[in-house]
Amino acid sequence: MATTDRTFADKPTLTGTLVTLRPVEPDDVPVLGRILTDPELRRLTASAHSTAEAESGEEDLTRLQAWYSTRNAQTDRLDLMVVDNASGEVVGEVVLNEWDEASRTCNYRVLIGPAGRDRGLGTEATRLLIDHAFTHLPLHRIDLEVYAFNPRAQRTYEKAGFVVEGRRREALQFDGERVDAVIMGLLRQEWEEARS
Numbered sequence: 001m002a003t004t005d006r007t008f009a010d011k012p013t014l015t016g017t018l019v020t021l022r023p024v025e026p027d028d029v030p031v032l033g034r035i036l037t038d039p040e041l042r043r044l045t046a047s048a049h050s051t052a053e054a055e056s057g058e059e060d061l062t063r064l065q066a067w068y069s070t071r072n073a074q075t076d077r078l079d080l081m082v083v084d085n086a087s088g089e090v091v092g093e094v095v096l097n098e099w100d101e102a103s104r105t106c107n108y109r110v111l112i113g114p115a116g117r118d119r120g121l122g123t124e125a126t127r128l129l130i131d132h133a134f135t136h137l138p139l140h141r142i143d144l145e146v147y148a149f150n151p152r153a154q155r156t157y158e159k160a161g162f163v164v165e166g167r168r169r170e171a172l173q174f175d176g177e178r179v180d181a182v183i184m185g186l187l188r189q190e191w192e193e194a195r196s
Contacts, residue, residue: 006136008099009075014128019121021080021094021128024071028081031090032068033059035113044150045111046172077106078133082125084116091116094129096142104140106133110153122153126160134191143185147172154182161194162186 006012011023035041039054048054071079077097084091091113098107108130112122133139144162146153154164162184170178 007075008078008096008137010136011072011078011080012132012136014080014132016085016124016128018085018119018124019091019128020083020085021125022083024068024079024081026065026069028090029061029065029068032093033061033064035090035092035111036064038114041111041113043174044147044153046147046174049173050175078129080129082110082112082116082121084121087115089115091121092125094125096129096133096137104138106139106142108142108144110156123156123159126156130160130186130191134188139188141185141187143183145171145181145183148180148182149174154184157184160186161191163190 012021013023014021036047036059037057039048039051039057042048042054042057043051048057076099077095079093079095079097081090082092082094083089092111094108094110096106096108100106108126110122110126112125116122130142133142142162143165144157145168146157148167163186164182165185166183168181168183171181172179
């Protein structure tokens with residue numbers, strides 16, 4: 001039963017079978033720095049526009065420290081680290097952002113580094129955060145975009161209940177090729193119906 005008694009200022013720890021989602025800690029920044037330089041992650045998140053750029057990516061740890069040191073203080077978004085329960089290591093992050101209070105909508109994004117891929121960690125992390133969001137936050141809708149060359153992520157979102165709503169055609173250029181962005185959304189009513 002949804003209580004919507006919390007706000008984005010509340011930073012919970014959510015524990016599942018495979019992963020734990022928790023607030024950012026200072027020791028997470030070097031780990032995130034390594035994750036964010038992964039060429040596959042840089043391609044799938046459009047952090048680069050060519051294979052060469054994806055493979056040459058570096059992260060400024062000072063910039064990352066400045067960014068992540070403020071995540072727990074944010075009142076209009078929720079950033080949580082994804083911790084692999086088997087290893088105890090941070091393997092990525094999940095984020096609810098772009099909060100529109102008047103419309104009660106927000107955006108969802110997830111990134112999982114190489115150590116966390118292909119084991120269901122992203123799927124469980126997505127479900128944990130979405131369940132928390134619709135149970136405790138005053139949300140009507142959560143939406144996202146995923147690039148068409150990332151069917152693994154699209155399947156993860158579909159497992160959590162997101163449905164394809166449309167496309168932003170040729171929204172990204174990567175290695176000279178145009179790639180569509182798939183628009184997906186999940187409404188509170190759909191989430192409630194799936195749980196009943």
